[in-house]
Amino acid sequence: MIQHGDVVDAARLLRGGTFTALTGAGISTDSGIPDYRSPDSPPRNPMTYQQFVGDPDFRRHYWARNHVGWRHVHRTHPNEGHRVLADLEDRGIVRGVITQNVDLLHEDAGSRTVIDLHGRYDSVVCLSCGRTISRAHLAERLDALNPGFIESVLDGGTTVADVEVAPDADAVIARTSHFNPADCEFCGGVLKPEIVYFGENVPRERVERAFALVESADALLVAGTSLTVMSGLRFVRRAAKNGQPVVIVNRGETRGDPLATVKVDAGASETLAALAELL
Incomplete structure (x- = not known):
């Protein structure tokens, strides 16, 4: 049975111990990055790994949109929720953060x-030779291959921030047929953002480190994720199986609600800020 509560209930449960934080797109919405699954989010159809690998047209369309969206994510800044978790880590309360986001805002806020x-989002890998390059370097190459493309998309006074941007640094653009994607400059292979796509598995070593981080703490705090995909839900299941208290902070239902010790139906940033004052 779900135990609905408020930030006071969450603080009472977490006070005096340590917790690991599991975060999703909902913690970054206050930084201007929309999420996929909040109650007010428009429907989306994220590109799958199979589409990206198997269809050059899909790859061109993805890189065209990403080329615009990357500029937006690159200019975003941590919000209060990110800063709170970094501060709580400094205070020895947060053991660490497992994030489903690729925006690096936790690192920017000071989480270690x-x-x-x-x-x-800031790294790109070649699927053939395995070399990685920075997304900033790729941006320079894409600019050279597509002179005037950004201006053709952002016409009429539109700014990058006005273009709909998704959590993976993607953006919604209809006019992409004239975009020229870049191949690997070392071997000519296919370049892919170093991001786990839908239909792709999280590297096992990374999953094991995350499980260890969950088990190193007294409790698990989930903030800003609906836990729709198993990659995040499995950590809630592990904590519940171990008898660790689970606090979920999210607007709307999550797949982890039946396993929550306390569920707070509220925004991540403001709830984390209030929680920090009570701990």
């Missing part, structure tokens, strides 16, 4: 122990 479960 962060497991980027689904990868990082």
Whole structure:
């Protein structure tokens, strides 16, 4: 049975011990990055790994959109929720953060122990030779291959921030047929963001480190994720199986609600800020 509560109930449960934080897109909405599954989010159809690998047209469309969206995510800043978790780590209360986000805002806020479960938006890998390059370097190459593309998309005074941007640094653009994607400059292979796509598995070593981080703490705090995919839900299941208290903070239902010791139906940033004052 779900135990609905408020931030006072959450603080009472977490006070005096340590916890690991599991975060999702909902913690970054206050930084201007929309999420996929909040009650007010529009429907989306994220590209799958199979589509990206198997269809050059899908890859071109993805890189065109990402080329615009990357500029937006690159300019975002941590919000109060990110800063609170970093501060609680400094105070010895938070053991670390497992994040489903790829925006690096936890690191930017000062969190030291962060497991980027689904990868990082600032790195690109070649699927053939395995070399990695920075997303900033790729941006320079894409600019050279596509002079005037950004201006053609952001016409009429539109800014990058006005273009709909998804949590994986993607953006919604209709006009992508004239975009020229870049191949690996070392071997000519296919370049892919170092991000775990739908249909792709999180590296096992990363999952094991995340399980260890969960088990190193007295409790698990989930913030800003609906836990729709198993990659995050499995940590809630592990904590519940181990008898560790689970606090879930999220607007709307999550798949982990039946396992929650306390569920707070509220926004992540403001709830974390209030929680920190009570701990």
